[in-house]
Amino acid sequence: MARKKTDLPTKVCPSCGRPFTWRSRWRRNWESVVYCSERCRRSKPKTT
Template sequence: MPKMRRKSDLPTKICAACGLPFTWRKKWERDWDQVRYCSDRCRGKGAKGGAGTGGAATPG
Protein backbone atom coordinates (compact mmCIF):
# COMPACT_ATOMS: atom_id res chain seq x y z
CA MET A 1 0.00 0.00 0.00
CA PRO A 2 1.45 3.43 -0.95
CA LYS A 3 2.36 5.96 1.70
CA MET A 4 -0.05 8.80 2.33
CA ARG A 5 1.11 12.29 1.41
CA ARG A 6 0.56 15.35 3.51
CA LYS A 7 -1.28 18.23 1.89
CA SER A 8 1.80 20.39 2.46
CA ASP A 9 3.81 17.99 0.23
CA LEU A 10 1.54 18.57 -2.79
CA PRO A 11 2.30 21.24 -5.43
CA THR A 12 0.49 24.58 -5.19
CA LYS A 13 -0.50 27.37 -7.58
CA ILE A 14 -1.99 30.85 -7.26
CA CYS A 15 -5.53 31.31 -8.58
CA ALA A 16 -5.66 33.69 -11.57
CA ALA A 17 -9.02 35.14 -10.44
CA CYS A 18 -8.86 35.51 -6.64
CA GLY A 19 -5.09 35.38 -6.04
CA LEU A 20 -5.31 32.75 -3.30
CA PRO A 21 -3.10 29.65 -3.26
CA PHE A 22 -4.62 26.24 -3.98
CA THR A 23 -3.18 22.73 -3.93
CA TRP A 24 -3.10 19.85 -6.38
CA ARG A 25 -6.16 17.58 -6.52
CA LYS A 26 -6.42 14.04 -7.84
CA LYS A 27 -9.06 15.08 -10.40
CA TRP A 28 -6.56 17.59 -11.86
CA GLU A 29 -3.83 14.94 -12.23
CA ARG A 30 -3.82 14.90 -16.06
CA ASP A 31 -4.46 18.64 -16.50
CA TRP A 32 -2.39 20.20 -13.70
CA ASP A 33 -0.28 22.24 -16.15
CA GLN A 34 -3.43 23.85 -17.60
CA VAL A 35 -5.24 24.47 -14.28
CA ARG A 36 -5.44 28.23 -13.56
CA TYR A 37 -8.40 28.63 -11.19
CA CYS A 38 -9.12 27.18 -7.75
CA SER A 39 -12.86 26.63 -8.35
CA ASP A 40 -15.68 26.82 -10.87
CA ARG A 41 -16.71 30.13 -9.33
CA CYS A 42 -13.29 31.66 -9.95
CA ARG A 43 -13.18 30.17 -13.45
CA GLY A 44 -16.44 31.94 -14.28
CA LYS A 45 -15.25 35.17 -12.71
CA GLY A 46 -11.90 34.98 -14.53
CA ALA A 47 -13.52 34.46 -17.91
CA LYS A 48 -15.69 37.55 -17.44
CA GLY A 49 -12.87 39.92 -16.54
CA GLY A 50 -12.20 39.35 -12.85
CA ALA A 51 -13.16 41.31 -9.76
CA GLY A 52 -14.87 44.68 -9.96
CA THR A 53 -17.27 43.81 -12.76
CA GLY A 54 -20.16 42.83 -10.48
CA GLY A 55 -23.52 44.51 -10.23
CA ALA A 56 -23.02 46.23 -6.88
CA ALA A 57 -24.44 49.74 -6.80
CA THR A 58 -22.21 52.62 -5.73
CA PRO A 59 -23.37 54.50 -2.63
CA GLY A 60 -24.47 58.03 -3.09
Protein backbone atom coordinates in the same frame (compact mmCIF):
# COMPACT_ATOMS: atom_id res chain seq x y z
CA MET B 1 2.28 5.81 1.05
CA ALA B 2 0.14 8.91 1.48
CA ARG B 3 1.57 12.36 0.85
CA LYS B 4 1.22 15.24 3.26
CA LYS B 5 -0.81 18.18 2.06
CA THR B 6 2.23 20.43 2.52
CA ASP B 7 4.14 18.27 0.00
CA LEU B 8 1.58 18.79 -2.78
CA PRO B 9 2.19 21.39 -5.51
CA THR B 10 0.34 24.70 -5.26
CA LYS B 11 -0.71 27.49 -7.62
CA VAL B 12 -2.24 30.96 -7.14
CA CYS B 13 -5.65 31.66 -8.65
CA PRO B 14 -5.52 34.74 -10.92
CA SER B 15 -9.15 35.59 -10.15
CA CYS B 16 -9.23 35.59 -6.34
CA GLY B 17 -5.50 35.62 -5.62
CA ARG B 18 -5.66 32.71 -3.19
CA PRO B 19 -3.31 29.72 -3.32
CA PHE B 20 -4.80 26.31 -4.06
CA THR B 21 -3.27 22.84 -3.89
CA TRP B 22 -3.23 19.86 -6.21
CA ARG B 23 -6.30 17.62 -6.18
CA SER B 24 -6.53 14.05 -7.37
CA ARG B 25 -9.20 14.95 -9.92
CA TRP B 26 -6.63 17.28 -11.56
CA ARG B 27 -4.11 14.43 -11.86
CA ARG B 28 -4.10 14.26 -15.67
CA ASN B 29 -4.18 18.00 -16.42
CA TRP B 30 -2.52 19.85 -13.52
CA GLU B 31 -0.44 21.91 -15.97
CA SER B 32 -3.58 23.32 -17.60
CA VAL B 33 -5.44 24.09 -14.33
CA VAL B 34 -5.48 27.87 -13.83
CA TYR B 35 -8.40 28.68 -11.50
CA CYS B 36 -9.24 27.26 -8.08
CA SER B 37 -12.96 26.80 -8.81
CA GLU B 38 -15.68 27.13 -11.43
CA ARG B 39 -16.82 30.38 -9.85
CA CYS B 40 -13.37 31.92 -10.29
CA ARG B 41 -13.11 30.56 -13.82
CA ARG B 42 -16.35 32.32 -14.81
CA SER B 43 -15.49 35.64 -13.19
CA LYS B 44 -13.05 38.23 -14.50
CA PRO B 45 -9.50 38.14 -13.17
CA LYS B 46 -8.87 40.70 -10.46
CA THR B 47 -6.87 43.70 -11.67
CA THR B 48 -4.41 45.24 -9.22
